[in-house]
Structures are given as C-alpha cells and as structure tokens.
Amino acid sequence: MEKERESGILLMNLSGAYEEQDFWREERSTWVRLEDLSGTNCYCDEPAIRAIREKIGEFTLSGIHFIDSGNYHYMTRIWMDKAKNPFSLLVFDNHTDMQPPAFGGLLSCGGWIADALESVELLDHVFLVGPDQSAFHQVQQVYKERVTFFSREDLQAARQTNSSSGVAASFLEMLSEYEKKTGKFSPVYLSVDKDVLNEQEVKTTWSQGDMSLTELKSCLEELQSFLKARKLPLQAADVCGEWEPENGGAGSPAGHDHANHELLEVLKGFDYEE
Template structure:
C-alpha cells in the first residue's frame, strides 16, 4: 500500500552545529527540532555511541518525510533514515562527491563512506543513482559496486535530451532522495566543501521529474555552512534562501501530484541573451493557482506556483489561461474543465 505523508508532516531539522538557529526558512512550516549539539564523535564520522544516540532520537519520526541534516559532514545520517525503509527502493543522490570511499576511520561510518555502507548493508536498496558528482570522484569508485550504480556528471546530464526517458530507464522503484547542496555551483550556494556546477534550476528540473513519475519515500538535504557562522552572514543568508526555495518547490510539486490547479498565466520561453540550447524543446513557464480538493472552482489560497511545460504540448492539448488542470501520468498538465472568473 502506498504511504502518503499527511499535509501536516513537519520539516525535520537535525541541528548538530547551531546553524539552523541562524536561519528562518522553516519557521512558516510545521517543523520538528532535533537537538544534537551535545553529541561528541559526530563531525565527519559517527562513533558507536553517537550512532546509538542518533537512532534513538529519530526513532519516533518517520523516514517518509523531509529532513534537513545540517552540514555535509553529517550526510551519513541519510543511512539512519534509509535503514528504516522496508521495501525495495532506489537511492537518488545529488552530490558533488560519491560518498563511496572506504572510511578513513576504520570501521566507523563517515560522511565520505555512507553510500558504500548502504550498498553493503541494506538489502532493500536495489540501485543508487549519483547525480552531479565530479568525474574525478566517479573514477575512484570500486569496480565491485558499479553494477548497482548509475552515475551522471552535471555535464552529461546537461546533454540528456529526454528527462522522462532518463527517469524511466534508471528509476523504476520508489525513491529516497538525498541532496548535498555542494552539488550546486558556488554562484548559487555556499557550502564548506568543494562544489559542483549544477544550477538550482537543473536540480529542481530533475526533482520535478522524479516526484511526478515515482513514489517518493523521503527526502533529506544537507550542505549548510557552519564553518562561517559568526563570520560570514552572507553564507547564512544564501543557505537560508536556497533552503526556502527548495521547501517551497517540493511542497508545490507534491501538491500538484495529488490535486487540481488553475492556469492563471503562461509565459513564453525566454532564454535571455542566449539562444535556446540545441536539441532542447521550447518550454513555457506555466503559473498555477491551487484549488481545494473538492474542485468546486473556489480559490483555496492566494498562492501561485510555476512549472515548465513544452510549448508544443501546451498547444496540442489546447491549454490556456483560466483552465483547470491536473497532472497527467507522464507528469505534464492535462485539461479537465474550464473555470471562469479567475
């Protein structure tokens, strides 16, 4: 049976370094605060006592939710969440690093080895898809694991002409998503690790496809920058802004997967000063307004969100402003009735 988290599921904040005390992105959302600042043996690796403590503190919370897990030094926490899933699934990792290296701390779980440990120990993980890792790190993955891995650099993803085909070919089971924000370009985000070159728009584009085509078991996000606390308020501001954008984006996508909305505006494709990339179809930005679940045409909230859809497909389906739509099976919009008075 499909597990669907209720709309009131809180954002879980795992506070190791006090960094979330400096941010505000979660304050408008139902949220659950887990204080881990008293723990020792947790920075970059996790000793046996800390493993026991962390597992106990998250025991009452579901892995089927959205978890913010502090700096990338604590990315190993993703293993604790995925260890509690009892069905076959695919782990989709957005990360500039593979986190597939042998631990530098003997048998201790670490932020650089946790994906390898998941593959070694979790029988329900059928495949790991690593997105955005640097080629240098990909080249150092042990050959013994490659039959259970699909890896893409940001550049190779940029050449993918059909995102839906990518998801269909490589992600055929429920999905747990783990995001380290060091996958993003330094122009978009500030972390305390070396970073990739993915744009936030590309990250959201891939997430959009995964959410619309697959059952999402849980999502965690790390990559805060505690090293700069007290010294770099700009880092705090940037991280807070990116986190807020991700929370809002994920809420919008999950809402649209289960509900109806009204098209309130369609904007033509705009590539600024650049030409449209070769092979990429023209896509319009479609602005949508939520409808209540009963679909009676009344407005439930004064909130508008957006998605991209191919211009050709909009024309073929006769979609226009004022129409009520729902997501089709392929993750695109389909008309169900016309609504007046918006």
C-alpha cells in the same frame, strides 16, 4: 512499542546553521537536537549512532529531513534503517560518497553510500547525480554495478542542447532508460547535498559542482511527475550542505535560507510513503 509519529519537516541541529535561517519558521517543523552530541563531525562513532537512532526513533521515515552540513550526510544512511519496503536511492552531490572508510569502519560523510550498498538489504539501486567522471572512475567496481551515474560532464553536455530545460530532460531520460532496461522502478529515497550547486548559489564547506538552483529544482519537478505517473511514492527526502556558523561569514545564511526555502517548496509537492 509506541506508534511512530509522522516526520513531517525535521531539522536535525548539529552546527546551529538553521538557527540563522528563516525558511522553516512558518512551517510545522520539529527540531532534533543533536548539538551536544560528540563523535559526529564527518565520522560517526557507534555511541553517536546509537544516540541518533534513539533521537529519531519516535519518527517514521516518511517526511522531509534537513540534516545540517555535508559533514553529516551519513545521516541519510542512519535514516535508511527505518525503511520497510524496497527502494532506490537518488542522490544529488558533488562527491560519490563511496570512499572506503579511513578509520576502522566508522560511518563517514564520504563513505555512507558504500556502506548502504553493502548493508541495506532493501536498497535496490543508486542514482548519483553530480560528481565528475574521474571521481566515478575511482569507485570500486563492486559498487559501480549497482549505481547509475549522471556526471558533471553529462550535466555540461545537457546544457549544450537547444532546450532551456536540457539538464532536467537528460535527467528524466536517465530514469526512463533504467526503467526500460530493468522493467521496474522502486519508490525513491531522495538526498540532496547542496554542494552539487555552484558557488554563486551557495557556499558550502566542501568542493562544489556547477548546477544552478533552477536546474536542481527542474530535476526534482521531473522526478515528481515521473513518480506520480507511476503511482510511486517518495520514501523520504533530505537536504544537507549548510555552511556552519563556526566557519565565518563566507557562506551567507541568506543564500542557504533562500535555497532551502525553494527546495522545501518543491519537496512539499511529492507524495510520501504512508
């Protein structure tokens, strides 16, 4: 078997969204061409899963993956199969992505975290930032026991503090409290769905939260410091939530291009697992 090559910055092209953006053009990036693959939109069937695994088979897990719109957030679950060491999953998302599958066990953008909790043995814990409290109440109890939830209401409460960095400080406190309670912390797999952001920042194809891009970046910077202080790597990072070109002009490519550029600059500062 040939040795895997470093992921670096990967662009997983399904909708063509990245072709209308510039954030990647001056980077050493690699395209994974999936635009002609059927059976991928929101739900991913077995032939498509096999084809995606073959496409990414030459790459290591470690790196930064841009995985297109939120319709394809299940890509994170597929990448997880490349993990070689225990890890925690940290997700910024306006949805829980822990819904039971509606169609015969197909992997979906709305249920991939539940699938990971059931089937990824190396997954220690999930930190989920963004969905409202009512969404979390609908999650099955068997999943809740392995998830630390930082809700939209928690974010709103954090903004009421006198500190200009209230959200980031509360986010850091969440991580620290878990470490204190369990006495451990694993390397992190980070996944960002831009639907956690408010509509003034970007417009996505799914309902959105109310985080600002500045708040999200501040949380990522706190995560970076938290992990470096413990000499822990980031296993991988991915970003989704693009506005697909076929949906028309409401989701400005310029807004997403700016957000992706800003997020990429932060993500490049992490230490990744070798």
